[in-house]
Amino acid sequence: MAEKELTPKAKEEAPAKGERVRPGRVFLPAVDIFETPQALVLVADMPGVSGDKVTLDLKENLLTIHGEVTPPSEKETMLVQEYAVGDYYREFQVGELIDKNKIEATVKNGVLTLTLPKAEKAKPRRIEVKTE
Amino acid sequence: MAIFFDRDPFLELERLQRQMDRLFQDLTGREFYPRRVGVYPLVNISEDHDHIYVRAELPGVNPEDLEITMKDQQLVLRGERKIPPEEKNVNYHRRERESGFFRRVLRLPSPVDPNKVEARCKDGVLTITLTKPEEVKPRKITVKGE
Numbered sequence: 001m002a003e004k005e006l007t008p009k010a011k012e013e014a015p016a017k018g019e020r021v022r023p024g025r026v027f028l029p030a031v032d033i034f035e036t037p038q039a040l041v042l043v044a045d046m047p048g049v050s051g052d053k054v055t056l057d058l059k060e061n062l063l064t065i066h067g068e069v070t071p072p073s074e075k076e077t078m079l080v081q082e083y084a085v086g087d088y089y090r091e092f093q094v095g096e097l098i099d100k101n102k103i104e105a106t107v108k109n110g111v112l113t114l115t116l117p118k119a120e121k122a123k124p125r126r127i128e129v130k131t132e
Numbered sequence: 133m134a135i136f137f138d139r140d141p142f143l144e145l146e147r148l149q150r151q152m153d154r155l156f157q158d159l160t161g162r163e164f165y166p167r168r169v170g171v172y173p174l175v176n177i178s179e180d181h182d183h184i185y186v187r188a189e190l191p192g193v194n195p196e197d198l199e200i201t202m203k204d205q206q207l208v209l210r211g212e213r214k215i216p217p218e219e220k221n222v223n224y225h226r227r228e229r230e231s232g233f234f235r236r237v238l239r240l241p242s243p244v245d246p247n248k249v250e251a252r253c254k255d256g257v258l259t260i261t262l263t264k265p266e267e268v269k270p271r272k273i274t275v276k277g278e
Binding site for chain 1: 170171172173174175176177178179180184185187189190191192193194213215218219221222223224225226227228229230231232233234235241253254255256257
């Protein structure tokens, strides 16, 4: 890793899908997605989200990630606001066959790591050709 | 003919952008957030009666890779965001997260007690709690009736 200086990025708002019950804004978390021979791994930046506030869902091929943020106390008066606080939501189409029972998720320092193990592919069936 | 700026042209550009943002905000009635401030990490500063809070979103930054120093009314945040190297045989589909160094110097809106500073990192959000000295705390003034 070189001496790279980080630059701030404005949060991108998640496209609205119907009306939300809870007020507030929703953002798209930045993600890294990579594939190993065994699994598909997704890493998402969700600062302010604790492990118990993450909801994950995999229905058919649609993976949804939702993280709820507890906003800071309302007793405080904002003096400088450079970033917005809100929940996180993002959807992905997963092409691979995933073994749903072995999905693992961990949250550390506001980063969600999701490991989606690939399902063992159906073994190739051998068709015997009978000869007369 | 050359055009001379009596001020930093980049600052001028930023000022112009902010004006545009404000104009846009007035038209849409939405909140205004500077789209690009320039220095990582972005901070929110708030206050209550006794404290000033400086918050920054630093997902994936270990508390031990953070260095916070304070002098007078100047707060310096310095650190590194590391992304662990991937294993072998890995194919990347998306790469949106970045690693690197950061350093930000902030000027606090009011004087603070240098001995009462607390910094906490929880779920990737850094909160620095600074205590206001007695002199700057708002005082209630009783209005006497006659």
